[in-house]
Amino acid sequence: MTQTTDTSVETVTALYDAFARGDVATVIGALDENVEWYEAEGNPWHPGRAFVGPQQVVEGVLARIAEDFEDFRVEPHKFISNGETVAVEARYRATSHRATGKPLDAQVAHVWDVRDGKVVRFQQYVDTRQLADVMGVAVI
Template identity: 50%
Template sequence: MNRGFVFAVVLVATGLLTPTMVTASEPASVVQASPNQVVVERLYRAFAAGDGATIATILSSDLVWFEAENHPYADLNPYNGPAAVVEGVFGRIGAAFPDFVVTPTTYLSSGDTVAAQGRYTATNIATGETMDAQFVHFFTVRDGRITGFQQYTDTAQWIDVVTPD
């Protein structure tokens, strides 16, 4: 991965850098998104719409997916292939958080890597606890399909929300 790109993501995340970028609130005509960023944006829209058919066309058959270390669903890392992700990540999140929302706010793209920054919001069905956790997702996109995913998020908040008091 390009170290300069990672450094830029850290600077943006800490508020020390505000480059020209596409955010969820800006129309695409303001800043031209890269083709790989468009793929990632399509994935988030498909998640929001519950459009499994579109998600299936975006995720590559050789996908390698990593949940953040110490995340409740990192127990099966790495998830190899879309079926493993659907069952081990999406299925478990859907069962635990029926109102789960992923809201990307900022995208950074460099070559085949796209980073998305945003927030997860949800209420855990078992504990009644609410979550409002920030995230950064790194995607690898090749030939219009997502082949890699790495999540970074507030894992302490996730653990707190899913653990009964």
């Protein structure tokens, strides 16, 4: 059975709420075993391919957030739904990047594909120039 639009938005909203509480287990539990997680091209963490499966998402993204940023948070403010796909306008904020000391306040959009209560695909769009500047890496 495929989820309705409202249920997909509820699933995604619950993920942002869990992340805000620091409940990474709930976030990981909502990922399909074959989830494809795409960081924005130009993001210093973008490996040139999707992270596939929850373990790669943890190692390639979630653990790095905790390691690299002080008080990192995602502040969603608009959800747009089209069936199984939910787009979210948000901001990334952090008190500072641990290596540079620079604060983060970047515009971001996320596109989530949800099937049967599980995230099967995620695509990040972010101000990669600002992210690279905060992280102290060169922009090519």
